[in-house]
Amino acid sequence: MNISMMNNLQKKLEDMRSWGDDAKCKGQPAEWWFAESYATTIGRLQTKKAKQICAICPVQTKCLDHANQNDETFGIWGGLTPKERGVGRLARPSYKSR
Numbered sequence: 001m002n003i004s005m006m007n008n009l010q011k012k013l014e015d016m017r018s019w020g021d022d023a024k025c026k027g028q029p030a031e032w033w034f035a036e037s038y039a040t041t042i043g044r045l046q047t048k049k050a051k052q053i054c055a056i057c058p059v060q061t062k063c064l065d066h067a068n069q070n071d072e073t074f075g076i077w078g079g080l081t082p083k084e085r086g087v088g089r090l091a092r093p094s095y096k097s098r
């Protein structure tokens, strides 16, 4: 990792620290925001639950700004799916071997 990459990572972490403590998702199951698959009933229920929590989150705008500025390509950020943000995918990437 070069100096530029380290500086970008540090900036990203500092940005998240400034609002992460107020996040309503803090302490909640991560799979609600990063479902294994949206094609399953459980995935849709997890996503629905995440969006309900995001809807009452006091840092929703900061969260969405973070996702847009850092090219977050999967998962729910700021209450929006990747499709709703116009990027990437909802489900976690599969790491299964071919």
Ligand code: SF4
Pocket: 023, 024, 025, 026, 033, 053, 054, 055, 057, 058, 059, 060, 061, 063, 064, 076, 077, 078, 079
């Ligand atoms: S908007 Fe949603 S994903 Fe973002 S910090 Fe709030 S609860 Fe978490």
